[in-house]
Amino acid sequence: MIEVLGLTKRYGRVTAVDDLTFTVRPGQVTGFLGPNGSGKSTTMRVLLGLATPTGGDALINGRDYRTVRRPLHEVGALLDANHVHGGRRAATHLACLARGNGIGQARVTAVLDQVGLADVARDRVAGFSLGMRQRLGIAAALLGDPGVLVFDEPVNGLDPEGVRWIRELMRSLAAEGRTVLLSSHLMSEVALTADRLVVVGRGRLIADTTVTELTRRGSLEEAYLSLTAESVAHRAVAPAERGRR
Template structure:
């Protein structure tokens, strides 16, 4: 379990993380989301004791990570797959990690096989592709068979087969009762993988809840196509619906599909399409983090002002 309480980090006059409080529990995959510059990487580095917090605390199973002399046995982490010595082989890199944490050397070959790098174990890391480096980083996280695992953007550089493999790995680790905390900007993958979400923006907590509850914040919509779009849009607006028009196509929020169909029938408006759309994680994320994005285009600003 990871317990974060009122965590704050300042760099001079800049506050990267402010007053974060949330818990990452075992037995589930928790996604860690936020716009660029939101403080995700800084938070993960404070969890691992790489950055000291300005105030607040982080506990892993009741203790700070720095208090654990053989850290890989307690927490496995992938923060940056590029932070390895390119002149070493994959096996040499993992062997050094195993020796420093008193992990049996037999474990090195086990994790190399698990991540699909057994045939590349003797090759220099400098010749690895980005996807192979990601797999090596995951192998390092798994090396100590830890109960807590952290991954920062673990899918970068992976091909579709690799993405499916990682998705299954995270689900299996959580099913074994481990704490799995995954930072990613890929909404589709979080929809397929995460049970819980922690969402931050500009260093502050936006939400900490189940994926289903968070996605529902985006609101379900209904796509309607009708030659009577202007009349139907006016009728729906009278009922308090939010309506976006694009030619004959209406995107409606706030009124269910059945009610739209009944309204169109009552006023003899033909419908060529009536398609309910469930709420999506991406839609909820974009709406709830719009005001917290550190880097926004002119079009983003125009949309948020509407």
């Protein structure tokens, strides 16, 4: 389970995440939606111990990520598919991650096959397309067979077949009882995969709902755009209103 509890993150005078609270439960895919600059990436960076919160907590199975001894066994994440040394071979990259977490070579072979990279396991990452790098990042996330998975824009660079594959993978992982958080700025994509939606804007929670509930407001795209527009308008008006008090 993922719990974000009153999370706030400021960079100087800029508030990237503002008192954000939501829960991602096991057994379902939760879509984490919001336009660029809405605070999604910052939230995930705090969750994965890459940034320190200004206030509040972001917990995985009730614990701060930084206290987990062998993190790949508890949480797998894909944040930036390009964050791999181009000179490394795909299998070598995964083997290095595996050794640091007490994972055997057999698991490296298994995840390479699972993501469709078995035939290029000995190739250097520098020659990989973005879609292949995405698959390698997903393989790294799956390496420790974790119960919690966090994916940031995982369909970037994938062809239509690859997009269908990632949708099926997310659903199958959730069906196994895992906690799956899928971040995107595209409602059209997330709606085809997610069971539940957490929508944020300007660092604040806009909606925590299901796809079915959101469609009652009209088409998914229209409802999503309406929610984010309302959030922007509220944040723009609020300071002026406070100034008149």
